[in-house]
Each structure stands twice: as C-alpha cells, then as structure tokens.
Amino acid sequence: MTPDYNTPNYTRRDLLQYGVCIVGTALLTAGITTKVLDREKKKIVAETSSCETPEITPEIALETLMLGNERFMENKQKHPNQNRERIKEVAAGQKPFAAILGCADSRVSAEIIFDQGLGDIFVVRNAGNVVTSEEMGSLEFGVLELGIKTIMILGHQKCGAVKATLDGNSVPGKIGSIIDAIKPSIKGKPTWEEAVTANVKLQIKKLNSSPVIAQLIANDELKVVGGFYELETGKVKLIT
Known part of the structure; x- marks a missing residue:
C-alpha cells in the first residue's frame, strides 16, 4: 500500500518502498533500452511486493517480445x-x-x-x-x-x-x-x-x-x- 504522506506516521522504510514503486513505474513506461528494461523490471518486482506493477502497455508488450527474440537469437533463453x-x-x-x-x-x-x-x-x-x-x-x-x-x-x-x-x-x-x-x-x-x-x-x-x-x-x-x-x-x- 502506498504510504499516506499527508500524515506524519510514515517510516524510512515506507519512503524507500515508495521510491521503489516510483522507479518501477518510470522504468516500465519510459521506453528505455531493452536490456535495462528487462533487467530493472525484474529487479524491482523482486524487491517489493507491496506495490502493484503498472498495467502493461502496447510498447512494453512489443519490447518484451523483441527481448525474448534477442535471447533466442543469442542462445540465452530463459x-x-x-x-x-x-x-x-x-x-x-x-x-x-x-x-x-x-x-x-x-x-x-x-x-x-x-x-x-x-x-x-x-x-x-x-x-x-x-x-x-x-x-x-x-x-x-x-x-x-x-x-x-x-x-x-x-x-x-x-x-x-x-x-x-x-x-x-x-x-x-x-x-x-x-x-x-x-x-x-x-x-x-x-x-x-x-x-x-x-x-x-x-x-x-x-x-x-x-x-x-x-x-x-x-x-x-x-x-x-x-x-x-x-x-x-x-x-x-x-x-x-
């Protein structure tokens, strides 16, 4: 759950976790390079379980396909x-x-x-x-x-x-x-x-x-x- 910044009852952990959510959203929607997108998206999801991953966009869907093909082509399949x-x-x-x-x-x-x-x-x-x-x-x-x-x-x-x-x-x-x-x-x-x-x-x-x-x-x-x-x-x- 996103902490309520209108009250003084949040902790340093809340602030850090909220920051992770913001970074995650930015990475998933900013159209950054494919390898960074793939790596950072998985890292953020693993680091926090209390913020929801933003809904996938057409751009991210296409990027995910092309990342997968890149792995296949390089024999680095997951x-x-x-x-x-x-x-x-x-x-x-x-x-x-x-x-x-x-x-x-x-x-x-x-x-x-x-x-x-x-x-x-x-x-x-x-x-x-x-x-x-x-x-x-x-x-x-x-x-x-x-x-x-x-x-x-x-x-x-x-x-x-x-x-x-x-x-x-x-x-x-x-x-x-x-x-x-x-x-x-x-x-x-x-x-x-x-x-x-x-x-x-x-x-x-x-x-x-x-x-x-x-x-x-x-x-x-x-x-x-x-x-x-x-x-x-x-x-x-x-x-x-």
Whole structure:
C-alpha cells in the first residue's frame, strides 16, 4: 500500500518502498533500452511486493517480445513460465500480453523464437499468415476478452505460400484460397523476401480494417506491427 504522506506516521522504510514503486513505474513506461528494461523490471518486482506493477502497455508488450527474440537469437533463453506452477496458474485463466498471427511453417514456432511460455502469447497460425474472417475474429476476441496489447503479423524467410503465389501455378484443393489472399500484395516482379514483406503489410491493412482493432489503436490501447523472421539467424526484424 502506498504510504499516506499527508500524515506524519510514515517510516524510512515506507519512503524507500515508495521510491521503489516510483522507479518501477518510470522504468516500465519510459521506453528505455531493452536490456535495462528487462533487467530493472525484474529487479524491482523482486524487491517489493507491496506495490502493484503498472498495467502493461502496447510498447512494453512489443519490447518484451523483441527481448525474448534477442535471447533466442543469442542462445540465452530463459524458458519462462514453462513449469508445473505455471500450468496450474494458467488453468484458472489466461491473460496473454501479445498475439502473433504467424505462418503454419514448422520452423516458425512463436513461443520458441520469442522465448515465452504458457499463457504469454495468443497464437494464430495458417499458411501464409493471412487474415481471413476467422483469423480476424480470433484476434478481436484476444484483444477484447484477454486484454492483448500488441499484435504482430509475422512473415518469414522462404515462405512456401508466398513462393506458390509468385510461381502462379494451378494448385489443388483449397490451397488456392491462400494464394488468393496473398496475391493482391504482389506488384511487379518482387524478390521472394520483398513479396513476404509486402504480404505482411497487406495483412496488417486487412486487420486494421476491423472496427474493433481500429478503435483500440486509436485509443492507444493496442499496437499492430509486422515482423520478418530470418530462418538462417533466428532474428525477427520489424516491418515498418
């Protein structure tokens, strides 16, 4: 509980503890460098149990994802929230801080490449990471019901669905529906990587057409970004 400074009944311990809360809030909201943010946030939470951690913002949610990817890329994973205690905790309910709309490609597992655990990220996957009515509805549910603060649409190097679209060959079954969802992003004769990036931008545009998503973005309650995953390095680069 924050001490009452309108009365003289506070102690030196109260003052120090209150200072920790202020520092914690500043660190979590000031947008400082990623490594300092990660280290200091954990230190402050460990040092005091009587002040609540400020609600996560879209900026902090994105920063947390990128910190996790940095750990993965450097082989310094922490494998958070992957123990028996976490299983019991999330059985009672989930509150993921971010959502990933990613490709179904077996090489691009969101929890692994962002070094996250159970209940941390809400994952929607399909070939080509395309936005359909079902994907949009799933993400709308995530932001409205679960409080997700950041959505990343994640494309990746050597995406087979994008390559099939570039090739333009006829395909059997329902595969054509995926190609149809990607095709509007292809202009001219792009490289494979350029086409993946263009597809991510198109899917962001589709997602932002949702009144639910658009309103939350306008209220600064949600951030929607694009990402490009490099299969050869493990790095996620933000698409602007």
